[in-house]
Amino acid sequence: MEVQWMNWYMWIGNPILATGIASFLLHEIVYFGRCVPWIIIDAIPYFRRWKLQPTKVPTAAEQWECTKQVLFSHFTIEAPMIWLFHPVAEGLGMATWQVPFTDLKTMLLQVFFFFVFEDMFHFFAHQALHKGALYKHIHKIHHKYSAPFGLAAEYAHPAEVFILGTGTIAGPLLYSYFMRDLHIFTVYVWITLRLFQAVDAHSGYDFPWSLQHILPFWSGAEHHDFHHMAFVNNFSTSFRWCDWFFGTDTKYRDYRKKMNAAKAALKKSGKATPEELRALEDRINAETEAEGVRAEAKVVADATGKKVN
Numbered sequence: 001m002e003v004q005w006m007n008w009y010m011w012i013g014n015p016i017l018a019t020g021i022a023s024f025l026l027h028e029i030v031y032f033g034r035c036v037p038w039i040i041i042d043a044i045p046y047f048r049r050w051k052l053q054p055t056k057v058p059t060a061a062e063q064w065e066c067t068k069q070v071l072f073s074h075f076t077i078e079a080p081m082i083w084l085f086h087p088v089a090e091g092l093g094m095a096t097w098q099v100p101f102t103d104l105k106t107m108l109l110q111v112f113f114f115f116v117f118e119d120m121f122h123f124f125a126h127q128a129l130h131k132g133a134l135y136k137h138i139h140k141i142h143h144k145y146s147a148p149f150g151l152a153a154e155y156a157h158p159a160e161v162f163i164l165g166t167g168t169i170a171g172p173l174l175y176s177y178f179m180r181d182l183h184i185f186t187v188y189v190w191i192t193l194r195l196f197q198a199v200d201a202h203s204g205y206d207f208p209w210s211l212q213h214i215l216p217f218w219s220g221a222e223h224h225d226f227h228h229m230a231f232v233n234n235f236s237t238s239f240r241w242c243d244w245f246f247g248t249d250t251k252y253r254d255y256r257k258k259m260n261a262a263k264a265a266l267k268k269s270g271k272a273t274p275e276e277l278r279a280l281e282d283r284i285n286a287e288t289e290a291e292g293v294r295a296e297a298k299v300v301a302d303a304t305g306k307k308v309n
């Protein structure tokens, strides 16, 4: 792989161009590639049993509309930013065309640091985006879908792509500046995993084998789906610990308790058919979403200076 890496840079002959093309292709291939399984799953009714909001399956038209918007922002906002990445990275001491890559143990530790940094950055920046004019003019676009799907992960205002993208890129840049031993290949590994995380968190499905059931501090779709449905709580990306520590997951926990208690009561009554259980789940979800719609309207009205009842 290191030989291929060298060959790529020599073949292109211009390191800025070589990094730019590789970064852009990596993003497109990983992002849309990771969305494909979710598009297929959405088309197969068998998987509805694991859908977090089963009444809300995205239509093909909705998915296409979302794809067009995401592509537009990739070509207009992201492409120029990617162009700047190589000079900035080199200026901060990052290895780019050079080989060998970093050893595996160091690479894993670096990637873990980027995960933690991004999660904390996102936690605070995302909360700021839920306030006043920032919400009304920027973050509202991402909240178009109260039941997200994979492709909706990057469906956002260009300013949001820039603000929240900083959390993904600033970790490697700061690390490189202070530690001087980062290879861009490690950054690609991180970006790939971060894209998987973002698309999966928006997938709308919680399977028994989803990562959050193996690592209880992993957020996953079950955590972020609630954020889209209820509009409040769960501001972080990869981990549950920030929301837990700062108390921004209380409504989410109440919702889980309410859902489990209602299901247990129904089962105890002996009348729990799969249809009854499903209807119960749909009712609690609809109530939670209605509260979210009111909370969102209030933020928008406050930003506009209007009163809302």
Ligand SMILES: [Zn+2]
Pocket (backbone or CB within 6 Å): 126, 130, 139, 143, 227
């Ligand atoms: Zn949000």
Ligand SMILES: [Zn+2]
Pocket (backbone or CB within 6 Å): 142, 148, 153, 202, 224, 228
């Ligand atoms: Zn989201």
